[in-house]
Amino acid sequence: xxxxxxxxxxxxxxxxxxxxxxxxxxxxxxxxxxxxxxxxxxxxxxxxxxxxxxxxxxxxxxxxxxxxxxxxxxxxxxxxxxxxxxxxxxxxxxxxxxxxxxxxxxxxxxxxxxxxxxxxxxxxxxxxxxxxxxxxxxxxxxxxxxxxxxxxxxxxxxxxxxxxxxxxxxxxxxxxxxxxxxxxxxxxxxxxxxxxxxxxxxxxxxxxxxxxxxxxxxxxxxxxxxxxxxxxxxxxxxxxxxxxxxxxxxxxxxxxxxxxxxxx
Amino acid sequence: xxxxxxxxxxxxxxxxxxxxxxxxxxxxxxxxxxxxxxxxxxxxxxxxxxxxxxxxxxxxxxxxxxxxxxxxxxxxxxxxxxxxxxxxxxxxxxxxxxxxxxxxxxxxxxxxxxxxxxxxxxxxxxxxxxxxxxxxxxxxxxxxxxxxxxxxxxxxxxxxxxxxxxxxxxxxxxxxxxxxxxxxxxxxxxxxxxxxxxxxxxxxxxxxxxxxxxxxxxxxxxxxxxxxxxxxxxxxxxxxxxxxxxxxxxxxxxxxxxxxxxxxxxxxxxxxxxxxxxxxxxxxxxxxxxxxxxxxxxxxxxxx
Numbered sequence: 006x007x008x009x010x011x012x013x014x015x016x017x018x019x020x021x022x023x024x025x026x027x028x029x030x031x032x033x034x035x036x037x038x039x040x041x042x043x044x045x046x047x048x049x050x051x052x053x054x055x056x057x058x059x060x061x062x063x064x065x066x067x068x069x070x071x072x073x074x075x076x077x078x079x080x081x082x083x084x085x086x087x088x089x090x091x092x093x094x095x096x097x098x099x100x101x102x103x104x105x106x107x108x109x110x111x112x113x114x115x116x117x118x119x120x121x122x123x124x125x126x127x128x129x130x131x132x133x134x135x136x137x138x139x140x141x142x143x144x145x146x147x148x149x150x151x152x153x154x155x156x157x158x159x160x161x162x163x164x165x166x167x168x169x170x171x172x173x174x175x176x177x178x179x180x181x182x183x184x185x186x187x188x189x190x191x192x193x194x195x196x197x198x199x200x201x202x203x204x205x206x207x208x209x210x211x212x213x214x215x216x217x218x219x220x221x222x223x224x225x226x227x228x229x230x231x232x233x234x235x236x237x238x239x240x241x242x243x244x245x246x247x248x249x250x251x252x253x254x255x256x257x258x259x260x261x262x263x264x265x266x267x268x269x
Numbered sequence: 270x271x272x273x274x275x276x277x278x279x280x281x282x283x284x285x286x287x288x289x290x291x292x293x294x295x296x297x298x299x300x301x302x303x304x305x306x307x308x309x310x311x312x313x314x315x316x317x318x319x320x321x322x323x324x325x326x327x328x329x330x331x332x333x334x335x336x337x338x339x340x341x342x343x344x345x346x347x348x349x350x351x352x353x354x355x356x357x358x359x360x361x362x363x364x365x366x367x368x369x370x371x372x373x374x375x376x377x378x379x380x381x382x383x384x385x386x387x388x389x390x391x392x393x394x395x396x397x398x399x400x401x402x403x404x405x406x407x408x409x410x411x412x413x414x415x416x417x418x419x420x421x422x423x424x425x426x427x428x429x430x431x432x433x434x435x436x437x438x439x440x441x442x443x444x445x446x447x448x449x450x451x452x453x454x455x456x457x458x459x460x461x462x463x464x465x466x467x468x469x470x471x472x473x474x475x476x477x478x479x480x481x482x483x484x485x486x487x488x489x490x491x492x493x494x495x496x497x498x499x500x501x502x503x504x505x506x507x508x509x510x511x512x513x514x515x516x517x518x519x520x521x522x523x524x525x526x527x528x529x530x531x532x533x534x535x536x537x538x539x540x541x542x543x544x545x546x547x548x549x550x551x552x553x554x555x556x557x558x559x560x561x562x563x564x565x566x567x568x569x570x571x572x573x
Contacts, residue, residue: 214537246401250393
């Protein structure tokens, strides 16, 4: 008796928790179809209008575009810099290794409000005006360590013998990198870039301290919360959600097919 | 989404670095220089700003370099409740999130171990909340628990709630929101530790007549400790500085403000940079002290 109860207890608990996790997602999604007038609080009926005319609320669209520009730029810079560091950490011997590791670990262990306020204080001291540039600088900074950790794991699985073979066949160091190292690292680099993009896209706190008058999507939502978030914001949130879930599912299905092939 | 990075833990077998030479320098310098300029020196800017004094011109938002240590006394004196609340909320939310997340991580890593499709699906469900803006999710909870909402009205109808009871703006609402937001951060690192748990060890425990509880306490839990530590850090640190959930526009009220809310208000609204900076420095110092004690006590210094 005890066993049959135990057998169902855990799966039931897991199912209920997942249901709980899904509630606000479902809510946001549902209210993206609300036929709202100004504030999107009370259910007034179903409509596709918000989806068909997202840019009806110009600020939402602008904020979304800014978020994409920031995330793409910051992801590119931090992925390049982070990959270089990851390769150096795994492959090379150098002095000050522990200091380097500490410098890379610290941003992961610092509350965002501290990084945000610190950077803002520095921009004030330097007299740099806040705007898109400062947001990109900030996002590159806080995503960099995540890229390093993610790519490092991939570099560590690389067999150095492959690169040696390349050198034995008279490839120059650049050829070895682009023909051997880079393609093998690519899955790790892509994973790191996706992580950096997601972190940047969803960041609010560091952005709020360093964006001045520029709105990103999360910042728009935060400001709008005081008077009610327009349904168009729910549309963008839901849209991003669908795209992201689709990407994750494709990646997972592909990797499980690969695993099955390997198993055969 | 920090878990992906920290939760991954050590790669299969770390190879010892062999190469030497200048290339390492070229690879490292740009990134480290960047972090130096935009992470490290800002921390010094923060300390510098925290000691500034108002400019003699009396203009709002103008300060000059000084050694005004009184700013710290003022900050602590003025905002002690918020400081205590931040760490109290962070501690409570971390413990609750751990209790909720551990069984989920265990189920995915152990019970679904040989079912790759189910495992993949469950992992996707854990990270699903990340794909929708944290602010939208928190705002959704605000609507769900708002004063005239179905939830609150039902609680009143059943008689659990008095006619003037409310949820939004209470400590409960803030802790609830924090727990919700950080369950995935807690679940994934624990999952990745349990995923590598050798089940033969658990079996051995049973063979030696340990009951399931003893086996869990002596074998499963200790082996999942690295994940528990990453998970608690990934939850505790961001929560201690969070100010979205506790904001009055989201789940908080007049008496739920945390350090982050005060830093935001002082820095961005009334432009009292020294007080905001002093509070940030105190928060950072507290985190560094707490984390190093915690990590040392739990004996996983290699995490750093």
